[in-house]
Amino acid sequence: MQVQFIKWLAVFIVISAMSSNAGAKQYTVSSPDEYNAIASSLKAGDDVILQNGVYRDFEILLVGQGSAEKPITLTAQTKGKVILSGRSNLKLAGQYLEVSGLVFKDGYTPSSAVIAFRKDAQTPANYSRVSEVVIDEYSNPDRQESDYWVALYGKHNRFDHNHLTGKRNKGVTVAVRLNGEAHQENHHSIDHNYFGYRPVFGSNGGETLRIGTSHYSLSNSNTQVINNIFEQTNGEVEIISVKSGENLLKGNVFLSAKGTLTLRHGNNNRVEDNVFLGNGVDHTGGIRVINEGQVITNNYLEGLTGYRFGSGFTVMNGVPDSPINRYHQVNNAQITNNSFINVSHIQLGAGSDEERSAAPINSLFANNLIYNASLNQPFTLFDDVSGITFANNVANTKMIKELSEGFTTASLPLVKGENGLNVAKLNEPEVKGAETKDVGVASNMNVVSKSDVGVSWYPKIVPEVNFAAGKTIIVSADAAELMTALENASDGDVITIAPGTIVVPSVLIIDKTIMVTAQTPKATTLSFERSALFEIHDNGNLKLEGLVLSGKDSPDAFGNSVVRTKKWGMLHNYVLNVENCDIERLDINHSFNFFTSGKGAFADDISLSKNSFNGITGHVLSLDKEIEDYGIYNAEYVSITNNTFSNISGSVVNLYRGGTDESTFGPHLDMQGNVLTNVGSGKRNKQSASVYLHGVQVSTLKNNNFNESEPVVVNHTVGEPITAITNNTFLNTPMQMIKELFAPGPHTAVLNDNVSTKANKR
Structure with a gap:
């Protein structure tokens, strides 16, 4: 009798499973109304197919309880042929949900995220996946209105093989949210995505990926970011901002991307097998290290030009007994087997000041390879680095005294491997005493390619x-x-x-x-x-x-x-070039x-070259509209070369970046070979300056002639600005006036070979 019952039970289970499979439904819908009619009744194993077409103002809520064997799926009839436009978005809530094949373009989200792995604060998604989805230029028209493109909540979710490009408004492109235990130790996977062009934002709020926030930064996220490509993701200094613990960032490739992978908050993160190819582009950076227990190993960094917080490699100073939102001391960092090829700057103790006085401790910098074709050694020390042990590193340049015991200097001819990366062909006699076989990245390091990430049916184009x-x-x-x-x-x-x-x-x-x-x-x-x-x-x-x-x-x-x-109300960055023009009679x-x-x-770039400006009652370039001092400004690069300026009541340029934020690259000013006559003396020129620069990060004024004009006025704010005023002539013109508004001590500008024929009148 018992045997018969067991046989009956087995048959019942099989029949039930068959019945359950048979009960799964496939829905084909062609409008939001059709979708909403079936959305609340979706069961495990159900498939929803969106017919090809453009869906405008479609807020999709995919909610249900799928299973590992029978997820609930939502997909396009043909991948790439279902367009979500206008004010559309996607929310997932429940478990084992899968979405694929959609394109978001020609609009922006009406909520806080284009894609959110939750319905609301109480209803996240778990064990769910978004794959092969494109978000292209889907930005709020108000550039200061913040939103996410993707917000991951819940646990065990996967975001993979997606294509995201052209975010122009404020806010992180992809954010992992840790708002409570239901979202911590989440084991999300962000892998094989193509993160395309993100223009310079011109203030804080332009990160491409953030894992956590400072408020939850002492919690672990256990998120893995693997085999993604970040191409020209230039929004701000932090491309990836890690603000949580126990994350793995592995196998990612950064192509001509301004900024760094920043371990901003949180402990015990691992950064390995990543490739940073700067290609000599301005402000391209690598890795910035803060906090405890960070492991940085087997990373390849080449052609990076960035400096300070955006350097090719940065180990920061911390704040003693730091509050949770500031800079925790670097402790027990393990920096091993990395290759630094033509990296301009490696900065240790960066940010050292009266507040950030806690130098790195208990850390190791070992088995790293440093090569610079210029033969310039890249290290700058801003504080005591005795808390970092340097061992068995090899460089082709002579190291500074403080690091010399941990480095062997050797001739290092480079050989390009099959993976496209350079390895050093070490000359054994010249590196006697060093275990050179273990220096730098592994020769068989895998490098993910563009064809491996994103989708195959959408072009990876940088505008x-x-x-x-x-x-x-x-x-x-x-x-x-x-x-x-x-x-x-x-x-x-x-x-x-x-x-x-x-x-x-x-x-x-x-x-x-x-x-x-x-x-x-x-x-x-x-x-x-x-x-x-x-x-x-x-x-x-x-x-x-x-x-x-x-x-x-x-x-x-x-x-x-x-x-x-x-x-x-402008959203897109722009370029303005004016060349060989005569500008006159702006005096009505x-x-x-x-x-x-x-x-x-x-503006990405404003350029004035070989022009003549005569008779102007205002400014030539008025770039000073962001007066709230939030670190926002109006132009990244301003180039003024070989022009003549005569009878200008205002300034040649008013370039203003207020506040003390440290997350931007610019503004930059390059002013060379110009002649200024009677510039800046108008009664409405509030700054009484021929050139007014406030908070400009990089300024070069060279080989200019100032005649009967007001002085150059420079106000330094934050970020260790680089100001060089050299080889200029000041004829009956006061010399430059430079102030450090926040930093103590004398100004940091470089002033060389300037000639004045009149004493300052101020």
Whole structure:
């Protein structure tokens, strides 16, 4: 009887399983209403297929209780052919849920995340997966409105083989949230994703990946970040910000990416087998070490130019008895078997100051390979480094005295391996006494490729601004013809204007990459009857060449500009180049600027070259709209070379970055070979400066002539700014005025070979 019962029970289980499998359903839906009609009834094993098409304002909630054998799935009919646009998002809640094949573009999330692994604070997703999803330029139009593209909650979730590119508004691209025990020790996997271009944000809030927050940083996340590619993820100094413990970051590749992988908070993280290829790009960095028990091993770093907190490698000083949101002392860091090839800066004790006075302790720097083709040794020590033991490292340059016992100097010819990485062909007699076979990364180190990450059906393209990529459109000196040509032009087109004079009756909107040039240099004059001639909008980039630009027909009102951005609300970074132009008669009323940035607008590059500016009642470049002192600014790179400036009431440039935030790269100013005559003396020039720089991080003023002008005024704020004022002539002009607004002691600017023929009048 018992045997018969057991046989019956076995048959019942099989029949039940078959019945359960048979009960799984497949739904094909083509609208939000159709989806919502079935969403609350999904069971384990059910599949939902979204038919190809564009779904606008579709907030998807995938909720249910799947199982490991029978997950609930949501996928596109054809991967890449289901577009979520407008105000759409995706939330997952429950367990064993899987989503794939969707594309988010042409819109932005109406909630705090495009994809959230939770329904609400009480209902996370566990054991769930999002794979082969694209989020492309899906940014809130208010660049200071913060959101995530992906927020991971719950436990044991996987985010893999996705493609994320073009986040332009504030907020972390992917965030692992640790808000309570239900989300800690989560064992998430973030793997094989393509993190594409993220433009420089121009303030804090531009991280690509963050694991935790300072509030929960003493908790463990146990998240693994494996085999992802980060290409030109340039948002801010921290590409990856680790703010929790026991995480593994392994096998990731960073391509021309400005910033660093930063162990900002949390202990006992492991960073291994990662590849950083800076390709000599400005501000490309590697790894920054803070806190206890960090292991950094078998990482390959090459062609990195960054310095200070963005260096190729940085070990920071901490704050004694640090509060949870500051800098904990480096303790028991194990830095072994890494290769530093043409890395410009390795900084130890970085950030040392009155507050950050706790130098690293109980740490090891061993078996590392350092090679610089320039033969410049890369180390800078900012504090006592006796708490770091240096052992069995090999370099091709002579080390500084404090490190010499831990390094062997040797000739290190490099050989490129099959994986594309350089290894040193060590010359044994020259490294006698060192166990060189164990120095640097393993020769068989695996390097993930672009074809291994993201999706195969969406292009991995980094956008470029090319002013001559399109066709040439020749127009006569006629306003209507010029306006029509601009309206019909495509990205990269060149509009060439025949000789003559044009009075433009309307503001010319620039919402594409456009070059406007004269058919015969200086034979075409543009004047304008509105408060601006050109206004740059999102997606706009403008180059002006060989033109005469006049304010003679402008309104008799204050605050005109030849070029301006939208007054507020720009999302896209832009480029402005002006070359070989004559700018004149911007004097019909006061405060007439050549260029005015709107609030929130951000330029990747502004360049003035070989121009003549004469008769301006305002500033040439007004880049000072972010006055709240939050570390925000209006332009990353400003280049002013070989121009003449005469009779300018305001400054040649007002460049302002307020606050004490340390997370940005710029602003940068390069001003060389210019002649300034009678610049800066207008009564409305509040700074009484010919050049006004506040909080600028990198400034070079070289070979300029200042005649009968106001001084250069420089205010240093934070970030150990680099200011060099050299080989300039000040004729009847006060010398530069430089202040350290927060740091004690004398200013840090380099002043060499400047000539003054008049004593300072201040």
